[in-house]
Amino acid sequence: MQQGNKTTAPEVDFGEFAPATYAEWREAAVAALKGADFDKKLFTKLVEGITLHPIYNKWDEHAPVAPAGQFPYRRGTRALGYMEKPCEIAQSIPASTPEDFNGKLLHDLDRGLTAVNVQLNCKCGLKLRKQADWDTALKGVQLDKLPVYITPGSCGLGTFSMFLNTYKAAGFNTADLKGGVLYDPVGKAVMKGSLCGGKGICACYDQMAVMTKWAVANAPAFQTIGVSGLPYADSGASSFEEVGAMLSTAVAYLRAMEERGISVNEAAAHMRFTVSIGANLFLEIAKIRALRELWAIIVKECGGSEEAAKIKLHAHTSFWTLSKVDPWVNLLRGSAQAFSAIMGGVDSIDVLPFDAAVRMPDEFSRRIARNCPLILLGECNLDKVVDPAGGSWYLENLTDEASRKIWDVFQGIEKEGGIIKALKAGTIQKKVNATAAKRYELADQRRQSIVGVNQYVNLAEKKLETPEGAACAAPKGHGCCK
Template sequence: MAPETQETVQRTPLFDMFAPATYEEWRAAAEKTLKGAPFEKRLITKTYEQILLQPIYNAGDIADLPHINSLPGFAPFVRDTRILGPLVERWQVAQELPYPTTTEVRQALQADLPRGLTALNLPLDQATRLGIDPDSAAPTQVGMGGVSLATLDDARRLLTDLDLSRLSLAINTGAQAMPVATLLLIAAEEQGLNPSQLHGWLGADPLGALAADGSLPGSLDRCYDLLAEWTRWAIAYAPHVRTIVVSSHVYHNSGAHAVQELGCALATGVAYLRAMQERGLSVNEVAPRIQFTCSVGSQFFLEVARLRAARMLWARIVSAFDGDDTAQRMHLHVRTSAWTKTRYDVYNNMLRATGEAMAAVMGGAQSIHISHFDEAWGLPDEFSRRIARNLHIILQEECNFFRLIDPPGGSWAVEKLTDEIAAKAWEFFQAIERQGGMAAALQAGMPQAAIAATRAERFDAIAHRREVIVGVNMYPNLNEKLPEVRQIDHVQLHTARAVDLRHARETRADDVCQSALIELAQQRTMTAALAAGRAGATLGEMSCALVAADSAAPQVTPLPAHRAAEQFEALRATADAYTARTGRRPSVFLANMGPISQHKARADFATNFFAAGGFAVIGNDGFATVEEAAAAALAANAEIVTICSTDETYPDIVPALTHAIKSQRPETTVVLAGYPTDFIDMYRAAGIDEFIHLRANCYETLARLQRLKGVAD
């Protein structure tokens, strides 16, 4: 090549060598490859949020978006609330420690703090969140979901040798914060720690508690009064502690899609802003003390866009309340989804959590909990904690994600999705506002009904296997070894905690304590709460004093927690129980007809189909004649026989083979793989009991067969 020619080539920008293609030209080429199939049906995907995911995006899709030229650290904060994103301050490694006793939590902290944990993410058990002492609670409430915290001794055991000036707090106290905060503040004070040294969040979420439990320990007004008092005290004495939590986990875990979850979070945040303003606090005092926590699911780009949209919409809301730039900055904690985690093939949960954690990082989360892979079974062990914790470290140190500020920013797809999610979440938020706000909407059942509809849609897609859960409704492994289950003996724990409470009451000056509780009931201040705590009052006693002489507590329909895999897991569990009871797994014999090329596709389909319900599938390389197939099927002694071949061969095979089997064993269920529409009636008349095919409801079919064959009651 001549020197001048080489220089010319080197100076030519790479893409200038190719003629640019318009969207219309690309679409024409794409439609040609579809060979007549509708473009909209094959290449455009409708999400549960009713967003149409396009196969390709271009610059025109984002040209008119108002946020597109914004910068990190500047309103509307879509790109991050910090100018340098995670470069200066990495996301907190805020792993939940869901153990039922303070001793077990301490053991986990001692193991995990030297190995990367940077926050005390402390889930509280149901009794603690409801403000009930464990000896007054139902046994199932004690240790359910987290630690039982009821006495000052509990708080002392928890915080022994912990440097809370360096360890960030991450504690959602439920409907009331003051009793929990009182115990922890006194224990920290005894270790020489000033409240001004604390940071993170130690806050209440009354509306989230109402949605989850269906009731509150007191009236919503009283909960707001106490929240305002705790916030006012923290502004004066613990300025780095956020006191109000907006948690949307309850909506996510009930099956809500991203728009519904975000809309509920925004409406809850607005309710808290209004309630605190009514009690004398300004928006610039309140908004910086609100901690948002949400779950991130499996739809990677949608979830990244949702987190970006959340910051943008919250900034819009706080601005409408005349909040300044500092007040408009959302504090965002993310946990990877509990909805997506499975009990079977649990190591796949590591992969699910990895994708979800990456979405949280790229969406700008400031602290993250990554699910333990065995979360759906019960308490994590050291191994599952280590894997989840190390994923943070890998994302930071090996992937260098902390060096990236809003990495998807400018992406045509992500920016367009951010705008679409923001618009739809705003619509859902406005629908809640038209109900009178979040509390009124919950009492009217509006969010519950909308989320129930989405949950039903999700379960239907999973049942039909349009939504795939690897290892559960597709590609199940019936030979897997299930993990060791670490569950709580609630009765034993309840008894032990009752002993702890009796000891706490016996060793205090009861007259002093009762006097302090009377003072607390009259004043309902943090000063009075701290005095009661120092006098030995328990969490339940303080909670009762704070809601004394209160009006009736609200009652709503609670949002039930679910997981995507639970229906198919129930089928597997039923089949496993049958196997343990009878000594043999319920079985399906595949009557594969003809050479492998003729039956393989449907045989593979049938194997996957039945294994999802816990059925053992007996395969083979195919039979040349009906007689051979019938003899083999009868010899296998299987409860179900499934015929696998092609639609073209079925007219000659199905009637004869079905008759040969049922004439010898009438109770055998004969299934046909496929759904040859023109012959359905004929095959049913010949004795076919079920048809399995791509459009079949796999879950309902398997449940029906389990009942028919005595596997299920």
């Protein structure tokens, strides 16, 4: 249609298309299956204990969901999503020495990295044991402009002190401090099998309280409490077991901080969650949205404000799904997982390089991994849409179901007396081990397809080269192909 110099699209009338009922969709699907059983063929049972349906339509409507920026934040904590605050590219730097870390960090900051991610005390990772190490590792970095996220070992307070010394020595104002020293003693204990140092969890809470009180008084945008789901996810836990344990850990930290004179609002404001992003694209989107919503409800029920209930959420693609066999397929896995994280609306993301299960990632693999979220955000325009998953009958119902399942896990842990007692009793470990065993069983029986690993194996595959001294495989027991 021409109006002056402007061309407008003609109006489209959809009145001729009558809405299809579930029965009509089912009838068409049955015909297409040519005799195959509809229920067995098209309903998908997941290890998480839920069944995905083949058809969702307007008869699957759910309760109204508040817009993005409104409590309980299922659709995001900011009204304009990434247009208001971009997703941070917080890729961790695989390095063995402070000098190596600094060189790679400065290189990657010029090529898309927007946040510093320091992973300490990893099996084959970075160790910064003295002040000079910190000064070297962060030399030349604009610490007042960039958020710096640090995952410490058992001594959070020592890490915190040395990082602050480096920051202050560079002449920066602590009021501008961004990022956090994400101290997570429960998560560290799960990874190692026991609390480090032999002083007990109360001593760890004391360290956390000292750090948090300093941040409350001096650096309002700096987080001092970490809650990580990686130890559970990397052991084979279901998405719901992972998030349920995270919520119970976070509640334990809220209680411990209150006992030490830190309010719910103050503790929640200085807490950051790290969630693993697995292989089931839509389920991971729903998991993120459910976690954000449930945490908001918990904080408010504990007496916190709606502002304090806004979660800070970092996403880390799954080590469990990385394959040593046919590792190039990990490029596709990482891309899909990054898509899930961004669709779910995380605040920052770390995509694992495709070769991380085989060797120390090189410049090429780091660049490809870093480019996954950069392309999704900048070229696919996912940073221009607020909660693109919102309103989907499938995803809203999946989020509802995820919330119920996660809440059941959380309540089960709380009934045992909380995360520490449940871990000491071994109940969480037993459930996670059972889930991991089920995953292996499904893969071994080819009832769960892992392309290139258990379906289309290339017997003539040439393995990736591993330069001497550059090996950095996944921790024992992790990854879908040990």
